[in-house]
Amino acid sequence: MNFDAAVFTALVMLIVLSVSTAVLVMRYKRTHKAEIRQALIAKARKRGVASPEDLSNHDLAMQVRAAKRQRKRDSQDLKAA
Numbered sequence: 001m002n003f004d005a006a007v008f009t010a011l012v013m014l015i016v017l018s019v020s021t022a023v024l025v026m027r028y029k030r031t032h033k034a035e036i037r038q039a040l041i042a043k044a045r046k047r048g049v050a051s052p053e054d055l056s057n058h059d060l061a062m063q064v065r066a067a068k069r070q071r072k073r074d075s076q077d078l079k080a081a
Helices: 003-033 033-047 056-080
Strands: none
Touching: 003 033, 033 056
């Protein structure tokens, strides 16, 4: 019975921690939306993403990641050639 109680307690604790983490992340994103947007726009301009103001934060982050991967591939192609 002692082992079952320990497993149940650990399971409940993991569930509580995951829910609280999700709530904190959502709250952080909501309260710091402007700062996150400005950082994404700066990264987009650095990576050369066209018209970052028209994209949502998620789409902008995806475009920045794609540009970063493309730059890395181009760098690897130059080294291979």
